[in-house]
Amino acid sequence: MGILSYNNSIIVIQNHPILRFRAKNAPPDTTPERACEPALGETLPDPPLRCAFCSHPITHPSQRIEIASSHEHTFFNPHGHLFHLGCFRQARGCITTDHQSMEFTWFKGYAWTLAGCGQCLRHLGWKFQNNADHFFALILNRMKEQKKQD
Ligand SMILES: [Zn+2]
Numbered sequence: 453m454g455i456l457s458y459n460n461s462i463i464v465i466q467n468h469p470i471l472r473f474r475a476k477n478a479p480p481d482t483t484p485e486r487a488c489e490p491a492l493g494e495t496l497p498d499p500p501l502r503c504a505f506c507s508h509p510i511t512h513p514s515q516r517i518e519i520a521s522s523h524e525h526t527f528f529n530p531h532g533h534l535f536h537l538g539c540f541r542q543a544r545g546c547i548t549t550d551h552q553s554m555e556f557t558w559f560k561g562y563a564w565t566l567a568g569c570g571q572c573l574r575h576l577g578w579k580f581q582n583n584a585d586h587f588f589a590l591i592l593n594r595m596k597e598q599k600k601q602d
Contacts, residue, residue, distance in 0.1 A: 498512065517541045525589065546590075547567070562582050
């Protein structure tokens, strides 16, 4: 099984050598914009969208965008898994793989990389990019819109 397979298994992305390398060697990026958390004293109109597994802030409702005239898209991958995706301009709580692929791309002209939670590394979606543009297509039921439990 290729490391950049569309397979949505958690195991695949956790064993991805690039992600593991980054997770082990990169210092945690805790700058406010990267972490999607408001800076001290800053208020955001909505709480961030968080990883459904570990509550890490992933993106923000204000980052919702329309691609091909729609924010939400539903696609089957080549393995027959159905994904209900939302498009976001930025998802600073995600980490992405380095290798880009045009194989089976869902958005014409865009190459994709896997996007995972920056904290628990679970697969949350894909980053799509071409020379001029990029966006994230994130699996909506793997995120939750709620404040962190205290
Ligand atoms: Zn997570």
